[in-house]
Amino acid sequence: MKNVLITGANRGLGLALAHEFDKHDYCLYLVVRSITAKTELAVVFPKAKFLISDVTSDSYESKLSEWLELVTLDLVINNAGSGTKAPTLELTRPEYLRKEFETNCIAVLSTVKGSLDSLQRSEEALIINISSRRGSLKMQSELAAKGSGCSYSYRISKAAQNMLTLCLADDLEDIGIKVVAIHPGRLLTTMGSSDAHMSPAESASRIVQLIESKQLKNRDYVSVETGLLPW
Numbered sequence: 001m002k003n004v005l006i007t008g009a010n011r012g013l014g015l016a017l018a019h020e021f022d023k024h025d026y027c028l029y030l031v032v033r034s035i036t037a038k039t040e041l042a043v044v045f046p047k048a049k050f051l052i053s054d055v056t057s058d059s060y061e062s063k064l065s066e067w068l069e070l071v072t073l074d075l076v077i078n079n080a081g082s083g084t085k086a087p088t089l090e091l092t093r094p095e096y097l098r099k100e101f102e103t104n105c106i107a108v109l110s111t112v113k114g115s116l117d118s119l120q121r122s123e124e125a126l127i128i129n130i131s132s133r134r135g136s137l138k139m140q141s142e143l144a145a146k147g148s149g150c151s152y153s154y155r156i157s158k159a160a161q162n163m164l165t166l167c168l169a170d171d172l173e174d175i176g177i178k179v180v181a182i183h184p185g186r187l188l189t190t191m192g193s194s195d196a197h198m199s200p201a202e203s204a205s206r207i208v209q210l211i212e213s214k215q216l217k218n219r220d221y222v223s224v225e226t227g228l229l230p231w
Contacts, residue, residue: 003073005029007055007111008080010037013130013184016200017077018045020208031055055080055107064114072121075211078108078129086151096153104157105164112168119177126211127168131181133223135162138230162221162231169219180216182207183223
């Protein structure tokens with residue numbers, strides 16, 4: 001049985017991923033923010049393990065490392081994310097960037113650092129950072145996001161996360177850990193875009209299919225809708 005860690009597992013894509021991995025007989029290690037979330041999820045996933053923590057807290061990395069001390073992790077999915085609705089310079093505030101950079105980039109770094117020893121115990125360790133098409137600098141330069149309503153802070157923080165993905169892919173390659181970014185599609189969630197059409201369950205199914213196919217390569221940036229994306 002393989003072990004998977006999922007952050008932001010209590011709703012949206014994170015919850016859908018937990019359901020999908022449960023169907024594939026993975027042992028679930030779920031990071032949630034509240035006791036309420038843990039209580040609700042424990043009913044649905046009675047065999048799951050839980051860590052209650054805000055992924056942006058100063059103590060998160062050490063709590064995660066301690067929690068996973070004797071665990072072998074095969075897969076880490078950095079799913080926890082944040083987004084605001086401020087698509088123009090006038091509406092953008094520095095605090096929006098700080099908040100989303102903390103969640104969408106720094107928390108990813110903390111999760112990887114806190115789980116690294118556990119990942120190194122696996123023979124086929126994989127880190128998946130849930131990214132966005134809006135983090136692509138090439139697509140941004142080609143006006144793909146112009147008029148989309150996507151916020152400055154979300155695009156900037158996801159571009160930073162993409163660079164982190166590439167840094168990690170370089171750094172961890174020699175110890176056998178693959179790192180990839182996945183755009184989960186245009187999801188019908190609270191953070192969804194105006195052209196959203198895909199359910200979290202459908203996206204989760206496609207993500208697990210990608211993983212199970214063993215076709216993901218280190219440094220891949222993949223959309224579940226269209227395939228490889230340009231960085």
